[in-house]
Amino acid sequence: MSIFDFVKSVGKKLGIGDDEPPAADQLKKELESHKLGTEKVDVDVQGDKVVLKGEVKDQSAFEKAVIAVGNTLGVSKVEASELKVASAPAKEPVFHTVKKGDNLWKIAEAQYGKGKGAKYTLIFEANKPMLTDPDKIYPGQVLRIPELSD
Template identity: 50%
Template sequence: MGVFDFIKAAGERLGIGGAPATSESKEVTPPPTAEQVQALVAKLNLAVDDIQVKLNGDTVEVSGTAASNEAREKAILAAGNIAGVARVSESITTPDGEAASTFYTVVKGDTLWKIAESHYGKGKGGKYTVIFEANKPMLKDPDKIYPGQNLRIPAL
């Protein structure tokens, strides 16, 4: 079980055309409903069974059983990268023995290449594809990340 912080003003706007909000946005986005969050996570087919979502203010509480730690982490990111969500509290069970990824919050000027070099080392920018693959299906294009978005950074 863990609690993960997100930037409330950044993320996908559910029910408002889906365009990402940024942390610099002045628009006030209403918090999502538990049903909207649960539908988004289910739509992404993240291999989390019996997923349950509750909303407590700007905190999303997610529970269920994930097929892997990767599926668990993707469910956390899917729930947290929604405008209006500041925190995800999760109690998703997973099989034992899988390594956890690092979570990273995108800042203005970041690219997946720069993020890969900062996490994997100088000259390893080409490993951005590992980060891109680790964040599918939430990321659909490696060039479309935005400030405030949280990403999984798996170990190499």
């Protein structure tokens, strides 16, 4: 569960270069802007890989921290083996990389099963505040997929 892959050439642009990874302080500022409870998280950039270390409050914050920095232009990998969850051991997250033609309804059906497209709202809510509109997803973006609680 330590390294997660992202598409380096897509995502939010933080720096001034086109394909250069952003600086650690830029990523930390971006992470903190989402108010996820990541105050105790350190960010290190090693080439196009970002290493997250420290502690987050829960599994949701863990997953959101990974996608918040991973969905940044110039980042191809996020290592989170030293990122701990305060309330319990971190579980293996489920992520989905958006493909051309995807929408949240299709993703929900692919992840949860046929006829469960209406569960797209769970995926949207699970990716707030990074997602601000369910119709604004893009190919290469990585989304967290929450478990269904039947």
